[in-house]
Amino acid sequence: MIFAMLLSAAVSGCDHKKALPPSLTAKATGAALVVVSGDKQLGSPGSQLPQPLILQVNDDQGNAITGAKVQLTGPPGVDFTPQQILTDDNGQATFKVVLAGIDGRYELTASSQDAHGKPLTVMIPEYAAGYQQEVGYEINEKYCSRCHNPDSTSEQVSNYDNLAVKPHRFSDGTIYNNLSETDLTTIISHGGVAMNRSALMPPYGWTLNKAEIQGVIAYIRLVSDPPYVAPGVVYQKP
Template identity: 50%
Template sequence: MRGVWRKAGPAAALAMLVMASGCKKQESAKGPAPKGYGAAVTEVSGGKQAGFVGSVLDQPLVVQVNDAQGNPVAGALVTFAAGGKAEVTPAEGLTGDDGQLTVACQLGGEAGRYRITATTRDKQGKAAALELDEIALGYQENLGRQLNEKYCSRCHNQESTAERVSNYDNLATKPHSFSDGAFYNAMSDADITAMIQYGGAARHQPAEMPSYGGTLNKAEVEALVAYVRAIADPPHRQKGMVYARQ
């Protein structure tokens, strides 16, 4: 039975749970009745993703409800709230046997950061919340993201994907991940631009950093800088890149 539910997806599983419980009242605005209660919500995966404005994020958000001892709690109700017209689907649900709940997130139509809050309650009604930030990229920043995937991430991203094998481990000097705000926020736009245009060797830096002056035009280099600024963690203080309007 569980296998069937899993294949049918969380929404169908939820509907079946409500049906199986045979209680119409549980379909009220309050959502499904919890069968378990936890003391904390933690992130399993899906936070700090960047996507084009208005798009559904590539990865789902997965959260886990734990009891006070840190053990996963099944059947706990998690309610999501999203700022700035982002949307979480489903907006609430019960955790599975592993204590986890998986939802999809669609970004709002304005570039900036969106805060998603996942809340669960213990038996006494005391709330525990988790905040996740997601990043909506405007047109220029999204162009930067695409250029990064094409030219840069094989060295600047440690992780390999199906389409791209990371070259990171082969490099004598490890480049920084572009989301490393602690590092890049201290670099000026001019310095980042020069590094991209002229490469490492011309700047007495590791020659493994190629020069892209002949490959990328000015607008493309600017798009890459905008992308680095947009995904910085901690955030880069820049006009327009604060939280999207609530």
């Protein structure tokens, strides 16, 4: 019995949660919660994401609502400032997000309520890149994104529109999740023709080293949407 008491004391001792800020009261309610910007960002583990996460509450006409409460929750280790906030004059709620110290995909949940008390939620994926994914990201920026990313910036114009056969965005899980590590390694090393795909994809096996190619694959797996689930090993018996 003493042991049980000690155990409960130890458990409660370790369980000192951060004191939650006093709950905000919503001054208004909306009909939809949307992400304005800051989702699907790539950050490094334990760091603040480069851009703030901005959400907006709209009414059923699509007009921004001021004073609606937006709350963020996420996996353990992910930190937000603030945890809840009322939307500003533009109907927007801005959060700073600090990722947990482990690399991988983090799914945050933003929630608000409509006039009937029904919850409005939106899922926001963010990515923490470890060393390998970071290498892949750098390679992607230098070589791959010129064609695989259709978005142009003034610093870098995309080649996507000029290609007769369109490449896929690396985040397109419907394509990449069906390709095994071996398939991807083959395409990257020997070009599209090696897997009976577009010849416009050149071989990089004599340009990139093995670690760089593995990095690119790790990066593709990280940003994949829907998320990539490694086959086989990760499986729990009932």
